[in-house]
Amino acid sequence: MNTRIIESAPGAYQYPLLIKQLLLSGQRYAPGGEIVSGAHRYDYRQLSQRIARLANVLTEAGIGAGDTVAVLDWDSHRYLEAYFAVPMIGAVLHHVNVRLSIDQIGYTMQHAEDKLVLVHDDFLPIVEQLVDQLPTVQGYIQLNDGEASGRATFETLGEYEVLLAAAEVSYDFPDFDENSVATTFYTTGTTGNPKGVYFSHRQLVLHTLATATTLAAFDGVPLLRSEDVYMPMTPMFHVHAWGIPYVATLLGVKQVYPGRYEPNRLVRLYREEGVTFSHGVPTVLQMILNSEEAESTDLSRWKLMTGGAAPTEALVRKMSERGIRFYTGYGMSETCPILTISHLSPAQAQLSMEEQIALRMRTGVPLPLVELRLMDDVGNPVAADDLSVGEVQVRTPWLTQGYLREPEKGAELWQGGWLHTGDVASINADGVIQIRDRMKDVIKTGGEWISSLLLESLISKHPAVANVAVVGVPDPRWDERPLAMIVPAEGAEVDADQIKAHLMQYVDSGQINKWAIPEQIRVVDSIPVTSVGKLDKKRIRAQLAGQF
């Protein structure tokens, strides 16, 4: 298109979007705002100085533009400083997922070509096993929480705080192309090696601005404003801790970094530091609610955003009983991550908490600048009836533009110019999204999609059902049909006809279509699960294969 683009006047500065600019406002609006982490407690002026010191340490360690710096740490002020200092010198921050297997950690550190490694003493045993397999690594810096440093069996440059204390307090951070990679980390599927995603300065700045606007401006999502106190409960190696440390720093809010997650300590920090906003996966929130400290603590000041997996109704009910204001977010490693957040309209906010629960559990409304569509099998948008499902496809300014050194996999992710999330969702008349399934688990029947998760959820409401899995099995006429495997509750009996009759009530209430009811319902003794206790649909399908 022949739009008008005017050449800039001589000298005109074309301002690039760089992570260093996210540091400007926090210290201006709240120079005395605190960063709290273990025994460390300092303000935003000192945060800027420490970031400059870290940049000097990195530079002296031989790190330059384009090099990759790996971090293996718990949630800490050091991680926050690395979120800024590493990209600000033009280098790439690799958040190493310390929960992967040692082989996978080794693979990701080799694949990312890490040059310097910041490693917490707790992870020295991992690095010790890998140290001979990391030819690109030229140095290690030790991190610890105030005790004497652990003894590394390999050579290190020294301890983080000691190195920072010896470094110059200022650094002239350069400007450069906003499309420079700032961060990278790895996402694991069920098969194959972890895949590296990557995000640029521009992408992180825009994710920060859109998230900041959403969390602050919409009274139905009143999660984070300047007088809040923030404590992450999502690991900082997990998709930028959902990007919130950047938002919090932009606003100058008090930030509390809790180290290794220990439920009682998290609740104590909440209480003693005046925390008002946190986020975490359902498992972490469940651990907190079950902790001893939580029993004796008023949790009603806490605003919690959950995501990463669907929260159970039991968890959500318990949060609401404790007076916690909770919301659901949705996103993935490939999306920086935030795409949607659940939202209450002013009228909905007047409903009883019982009525609000379903609304707060929904996947939510897309953020500003997020284009999101739900596409069926033949590439048409699905009806906004909350019943029809389609794949979630997105465009926003903060999506990974591929996988690190795997262009074919990137091309698959980006088929047709939209990022394919692999998630299947419905949308209601109010435009609110609900994730229903993963693409690979959805049952494709007669050109329509049936959510296996929805069927599982409805079947499990039957009192005689202890466990259930629904998978698609080949069908000559409909391509696929759902098949349900059911484990009866102890001492109970159940048969296929009872389940079909049970499901009919959801047909009557409009939650499923009649053709979603499985013809085949098998009562079994047990259902294969993965090592973390999830239904293992791959194995279930393999068991069933050959039977059709």
Added chain:
Amino acid sequence: MNTRIIESAPGAYQYPLLIKQLLLSGQRYAPGGEIVSGAHRYDYRQLSQRIARLANVLTEAGIGAGDTVAVLDWDSHRYLEAYFAVPMIGAVLHHVNVRLSIDQIGYTMQHAEDKLVLVHDDFLPIVEQLVDQLPTVQGYIQLNDGEASGRATFETLGEYEVLLAAAEVSYDFPDFDENSVATTFYTTGTTGNPKGVYFSHRQLVLHTLATATTLAAFDGVPLLRSEDVYMPMTPMFHVHAWGIPYVATLLGVKQVYPGRYEPNRLVRLYREEGVTFSHGVPTVLQMILNSEEAESTDLSRWKLMTGGAAPTEALVRKMSERGIRFYTGYGMSETCPILTISHLSPAQAQLSMEEQIALRMRTGVPLPLVELRLMDDVGNPVAADDLSVGEVQVRTPWLTQGYLREPEKGAELWQGGWLHTGDVASINADGVIQIRDRMKDVIKTGGEWISSLLLESLISKHPAVANVAVVGVPDPRWDERPLAMIVPAEGAEVDADQIKAHLMQYVDSGQINKWAIPEQIRVVDSIPVTSVGKLDKKRIRAQLAGQF
């Protein structure tokens, strides 16, 4: 710098920042949110449809990418629709300043090469006089407020609402380069022709996001959140109405467009439509406070942002007496416009309103992504003592990259890679800016700068002074020295020594330096003023020239 830039995977979509994306979230979060303008009242779904209809009308009128569309209108829903539709088809929106002289209006329309003109009936007399001097214009569309259209003596394509009603309700808005020019308008100095500034899609999106974050997230600037009701009182032809219509649309808030400003009607709209947030220059706010309707109306729901000129203390005091929460913003045509907004820390917000007044009148704190520095004569940053002054120089992602077809003037604006505002300011220890003078009026003495405005303000506190002007006059030793001209109050007598003694108290209290006291203080009968009643320093200096 050799940062890492990775080629995108095949098919990966590189999301450009385009104005059309600002429309996404409002209708998702608040589909039923209202736009009110004269007899028109419609919701965000209809806003999108009307923007599509306008795009079809423009396209049918022969407007394509790169063409310029001029608007001469009061603040209206039509202007809001043009803010979106014109840039969204790749064309350029020219906000014509209808307050310029007819010659200047003609000059700007010729210089911008307007191709289509949307003109309100009230401005038909202007266009009628210009119609033969606008060779680039190929068509006119008439705008009116519900009465039968005025009779134009030239041919038009028809009336806006009639054309919209006949147009298709959907439009496939294309994506294009985010650096495409979206808007243009003209700024007038004291000499020479008006100069055209221009802003790209990228710049407007970033200005919107940073402003939205600031107005929503900082409790010390709680101006605009999703449940607010917005009514501009800055003309929409004046620097995008400070960019707030874009912010309001992003949030989906109720928007009220008041047409031609009539103080009593503005207050009625405030009362009847539930307005909570407006902005305007001090003159407009003064008119409103003086209106009859204001006397009988509770104004304490109103949050007002003022800017464009320094508010007088009398105005600010009156606003605070009426319970209005007011803030000051700072920016200029060249800067999109917002650079700073006054801000109260939580502690300051607890002060009495009397104590808050000075804080709320200050120029304020720079927004996120705004780099702002105060530079003295020799290019050094001034001390943060609120006494030293320097020129305000800025970098942000939303600054005009030059003047339309005047690269030399653009180069002057952008000397050294920083936009030179021509304003002189001080900064205090809290990082809060205060504009003190215009560069051309500041007095440069012995390598230091003295604010003429500050001296005038301090001298005018003397009870015997009715009017005062301070200008710099040449001095062989100090380059310049301040000279004060004083008109005594009726019946009062005053001499130079009294004024010098009066000024000594401000030296003692640290508000000025001793060397700022003028040696020359002249008592005169009158001081030259401009046609709008401002001190005419150009004429004062000319009168004094030759005497030294």
